[in-house]
Amino acid sequence: MNCSEAQRLLYDYLNGELEQLDLSRVESHLKVCSSCLRIFEFERRFQSLIIDRIPEETAPPDLRSAILDRIGQLEQPGTSFPASKKRFFFRPALVLAPIGLVVVFLTVVFFTSREKQKDPIAILVQNHMRVESSNEGLTYNSSDPQFVSSHLERELGLQASLTAYTSSGAVLKGGEVIPVCNCKVGLVYFSKEGVGISLFLCHPGELTCPMMEAISHRNRKYHFARIRGFNLLVWDDAGLNCIVVSRLPRETLLDFASRRA
Numbered sequence: 001m002n003c004s005e006a007q008r009l010l011y012d013y014l015n016g017e018l019e020q021l022d023l024s025r026v027e028s029h030l031k032v033c034s035s036c037l038r039i040f041e042f043e044r045r046f047q048s049l050i051i052d053r054i055p056e057e058t059a060p061p062d063l064r065s066a067i068l069d070r071i072g073q074l075e076q077p078g079t080s081f082p083a084s085k086k087r088f089f090f091r092p093a094l095v096l097a098p099i100g101l102v103v104v105f106l107t108v109v110f111f112t113s114r115e116k117q118k119d120p121i122a123i124l125v126q127n128h129m130r131v132e133s134s135n136e137g138l139t140y141n142s143s144d145p146q147f148v149s150s151h152l153e154r155e156l157g158l159q160a161s162l163t164a165y166t167s168s169g170a171v172l173k174g175g176e177v178i179p180v181c182n183c184k185v186g187l188v189y190f191s192k193e194g195v196g197i198s199l200f201l202c203h204p205g206e207l208t209c210p211m212m213e214a215i216s217h218r219n220r221k222y223h224f225a226r227i228r229g230f231n232l233l234v235w236d237d238a239g240l241n242c243i244v245v246s247r248l249p250r251e252t253l254l255d256f257a258s259r260r261a
């Protein structure tokens, strides 16, 4: 089985819809092909990230059923007030059930955010897609590198020299600070030839992206991955952790990345 054949079966594989023969062929391909494995792994995590946003599916089943049992008990007869005090709004089930639902909701939020911590790449790609679909919503809408730099500097305490990146022909559209995996990350959005480039900036050691290919360009080291039609490039710039997400080709992104001061 070759790579394109394996990737054609990707969604059937993830949905558990493959026949035994195809299943074992895909599995043996994944054992020998790290680039397909990377794509399959990403897609699996991406799907689970989306599934985790549906509340009923997210809370661990034990906890969920325990909470629902508790709500059920409250609604049983015998726990209600004496008839004389039995007003509509005094019934404990009516008061406590919403509290139970709030507990379920908070648990869902807690577990969803824990799940998100596992894969920063998916979150970065999602943020890029969000900004790409409407860069009007950026907090700092400006084409002035100095303006955006000084805001990021104030909020993140890191020095970003954005002017250098615009020398590759990329036009600065703006920036903002977003939370990713408990870190504050600077997002700077550029456009080049009508295609968006999101540059994520954070302190070194924050946001390590697993399973990326190490490459070298003009004597500098980068990490690269291609995921869902997006190219990701990671590098270190004078004590800054830089991550780029874009649909632009790898060579264009390498050119963009190497234009720093």
Ligand SMILES: [Zn+2]
Binding pocket: 002, 003, 004, 006, 029, 033, 035, 036, 037
């Ligand atoms: Zn392959």
